[in-house]
Amino acid sequence: MGSSGQVSWKLEDHPILPKGKTVALIVLDGWGEYKPDEYNCIHVAPTPTMDSLKQGAPEKWRLIKAHGNAVGLPTEDDMGNSEVGHNALGAGRIFAQGAKLVDLALASGKIYEGEGFKYISECFEKGTLHLIGLLSDGGVHSRLDQLQLLLKGASERGAKRIRVHILTDGRDVLDGSSVGFVETLENDLAKLRDGGVDARIASGGGRMYVTMDRYENDWDVVKRGWDAQVLGEAPHKFTNAVEAVKKLRENANDQYLPPFVIVDENEKAVGPIVDGDAVVTFNFRADRMVMLAKALEYQDFDKFDRVRVPKIRYAGMLQYDGELKLPNHYLVSPPEIDRTSGEYLVRNGVRTFACSETVKFGHVTFFWNGNRSGYFNPELEEYVEIPSDVGITFNVQPKMKALEIGEKARDAILSRKFDQVRVNIPNGDMVGHTGDIQATVVACKAADEAVKIIIDAIEQVGGIYVVTADHGNAEDMVKRNKSGQPLFDKNGNLQILTSHTCQPVPIAIGGPGLAPGVRFRNDVPNGGLANVAATVMNLHGYVAPNDYEPTLIEVVKN
Numbered sequence: 001m002g003s004s005g006q007v008s009w010k011l012e013d014h015p016i017l018p019k020g021k022t023v024a025l026i027v028l029d030g031w032g033e034y035k036p037d038e039y040n041c042i043h044v045a046p047t048p049t050m051d052s053l054k055q056g057a058p059e060k061w062r063l064i065k066a067h068g069n070a071v072g073l074p075t076e077d078d079m080g081n082s083e084v085g086h087n088a089l090g091a092g093r094i095f096a097q098g099a100k101l102v103d104l105a106l107a108s109g110k111i112y113e114g115e116g117f118k119y120i121s122e123c124f125e126k127g128t129l130h131l132i133g134l135l136s137d138g139g140v141h142s143r144l145d146q147l148q149l150l151l152k153g154a155s156e157r158g159a160k161r162i163r164v165h166i167l168t169d170g171r172d173v174l175d176g177s178s179v180g181f182v183e184t185l186e187n188d189l190a191k192l193r194d195g196g197v198d199a200r201i202a203s204g205g206g207r208m209y210v211t212m213d214r215y216e217n218d219w220d221v222v223k224r225g226w227d228a229q230v231l232g233e234a235p236h237k238f239t240n241a242v243e244a245v246k247k248l249r250e251n252a253n254d255q256y257l258p259p260f261v262i263v264d265e266n267e268k269a270v271g272p273i274v275d276g277d278a279v280v281t282f283n284f285r286a287d288r289m290v291m292l293a294k295a296l297e298y299q300d301f302d303k304f305d306r307v308r309v310p311k312i313r314y315a316g317m318l319q320y321d322g323e324l325k326l327p328n329h330y331l332v333s334p335p336e337i338d339r340t341s342g343e344y345l346v347r348n349g350v351r352t353f354a355c356s357e358t359v360k361f362g363h364v365t366f367f368w369n370g371n372r373s374g375y376f377n378p379e380l381e382e383y384v385e386i387p388s389d390v391g392i393t394f395n396v397q398p399k400m401k402a403l404e405i406g407e408k409a410r411d412a413i414l415s416r417k418f419d420q421v422r423v424n425i426p427n428g429d430m431v432g433h434t435g436d437i438q439a440t441v442v443a444c445k446a447a448d449e450a451v452k453i454i455i456d457a458i459e460q461v462g463g464i465y466v467v468t469a470d471h472g473n474a475e476d477m478v479k480r481n482k483s484g485q486p487l488f489d490k491n492g493n494l495q496i497l498t499s500h501t502c503q504p505v506p507i508a509i510g511g512p513g514l515a516p517g518v519r520f521r522n523d524v525p526n527g528g529l530a531n532v533a534a535t536v537m538n539l540h541g542y543v544a545p546n547d548y549e550p551t552l553i554e555v556v557k558n
């Protein structure tokens with residue numbers, strides 16, 4: 001059913017539940033459930049609204065899975081993330097995600113037989129192969145072991161000169177871990193050199209300061225990367241990448257390292273991108289690669305002065321935006337996330353409003369709709385983006401735009417122009433990633449206040465609310481041993497967890513429009529994010545398509 005031509009879009013009416021209720025769908029980003037201790041910012045923060053929803057357990061509040069296999073990731077040790085979380089929430093089915101698809105393509109060798117690899121390998125004879133991406137084993141945007149296999153595979157297939165442009169992490173993995181990842185990569189590159197391949201690290205920088213911006217929040221981030229990777233220019237020059245990262249870490253953490261280039265003994269950059277070269281962006285996840293992909297691929301580009309636009313062959317690890325066909329060439333086909341609940345509902349006349357601030361805007365639109373940008377039907381949909389603050393780490397502004405998002409949703413609800421009002425409230429996640437516990441407590445309080453604004457509006461119009469989250473983050477801010485005790489580093493400092501978690505997330509339903517007798521079923525104990533779409537379709541008065549994961553709710557006679 002890949003092509004929409006053969007799909008029957010008409011949804012069956014729900015036998016009991018009515019149509020026409022306003023449904024508010026609230027996704028708290030990075031809001032999991034964990035034991036209530038001092039490192040659980042959601043517990044520490046005053047969150048009266050979320051607390052009162054929890055009182056509705058088990059009929060109106062429960063936990064659902066948001067990590068690992070439940071969201072299409074390779075293993076149960078993989079924490080959830082926004083891409084796979086919102087994909088599952090919106091699509092109502094579990095798709096093997098980028099991480100897994102790349103694993104399979106590398107294991108079978110199919111990655112080297114595809115059009116994308118053939119396309120770039122045409123440059124191997126005369127040009128350099130550049131690999132740009134996030135260097136960690138976080139598994140959210142990329143994975144080191146995949147990079148290692150790709151390096152090996154490409155050199156076995158004729159790549160003679162390879163340059164790696166690294167982006168240090170510290171967000172999906174512990175801050176400080178980038179030194180170890182760079183050392184590992186350097187060892188691999190040394191082995192390749194022993195085998196006659198001229199392979200080196202050429203440039204680097206921290207993911208949040210260099211290259212990996214998203215949703216066009218701050219093009220300067222991408223420009224810094226461009227200058228280092230393509231032009232070979234950066235404020236910091238080193239002859240060795242391990243040394244670079246160690247030195248720059250004195251003033252910044254891994255996520256925010258300034259851009260640097262590796263130079264030779266004559267101070268000349270060892271790996272600018274020039275005519276005739278091949279480039280692969282090795283992240284599988286889309287959102288933070290789209291901007292660079294545009295800069296590399298678009299002829300007409302006015303977001304910053306590229307100075308020099310090399311004639312290259314460029315391929316993404318995946319195609320990052322199916323609608324924009326960006327990039328044109330890619331090594332692995334992305335998951336085909338079709339027939340999303342958003343598309344079904346709009347095609348059945350459900351008027352939809354979606355809103356977040358820039359840094360999460362694509363989550364409730366692009367990811368929600370199966371990595372597809374744009375409207376299904378502009379007559380029935382309105383997507384509102386509230387500009388995020390630019391150039392700050394969010395611990396200095398932990399309230400972010402939560403209240404503004406709440407107010408926009410409230411206005412959309414009270415206008416009665418929409419049947420579904422969908423938001424992402426970013427605070428738990430974005431502030432949780434900074435590792436600043438006090439700020440994250442403030443963030444959670446603000447998120448709770450935003451939920452209240454929306455629920456109050458739903459009360460006024462007789463609607464229904466669904467409150468859930470895409471994965472954990474703010475509920476646990478420390479690294480722990482197997483028995484859950486916080487871990488300390490060798491200097492006795494608490495090991496702060498900046499990443500997401502593997503914890504389940506809450507889901508709550510309620511509101512005056514919820515029909516009598518609606519409650520969570522108890523026969524879907526392993527329910528996860530993918531079960532939410534069918535649930536929401538029911539609340540709009542429809543039955544979900546057969547192949548959707550089952551609904552979480554039932555209607556019992558009183």
Ligand SMILES: O=C(O)[C@@H](CO)OP(=O)(O)O
Nearest residue numbers: 081082083140171172429
């Ligand atoms: O910031 C991001 O890119 C990821 C973490 O790498 O977070 P989220 O999945 O919540 O967007």
Ligand SMILES: [Mn+2]
Nearest residue numbers: 029030082470
């Ligand atoms: Mn998220």
Ligand SMILES: [Mn+2]
Nearest residue numbers: 030429430433
């Ligand atoms: Mn996150």
